[in-house]
Amino acid sequence: MSLLDVFCHRQKKERENSAAIARERLQILVTHHRSDMKAPDYLPEMKKDILAVIGKYVTVEQENVSIHFESADDISVLEVEVTLPEEDQTKVRMA
């Protein structure tokens, strides 16, 4: 199962569970595989840099940001999800 398959599957499940699925969303998942479990875990620190990158492309409103952090054994996962406003808030236009 490719990562795109995983996300398409998740989206399909969410679509079944929610009428509000049509809203535009950005989801950022950062996974840190550490070879040494004592290595520093910089994902919580990286969070604000990631939000700054998202903010460069779309208007981010604090109440529409969901942040989740999990750590187990030698793997840490940071998940940032931003639901975008109904109106088009894209800042960057492609050619």
Next chain:
Amino acid sequence: MSLLDVFCHRQKKERENSAAIARERLQILVTHHRSDMKAPDYLPEMKKDILAVIGKYVTVEQENVSIHFESADDISVLEVEVTLPEEDQTKVRMA
């Protein structure tokens, strides 16, 4: 299945397939769910900003970066994977 489960499962599969699994890795997955399929797809543009964020925390060597982009229907996925050098190249130290 939580996202952490998905990644732990992937890591287990990779561990079975590779002897080099002990190397430290950072994986960034950006998923853009578009409500309007004609909306601009800024993920390819966002790629260089993400690499700049990673470079703030660890030393990134070009040959150790793998970038993959997929787009289907109303979902686009950008995957950036960085394998870190054997020696500790972490730039940011946590307290």
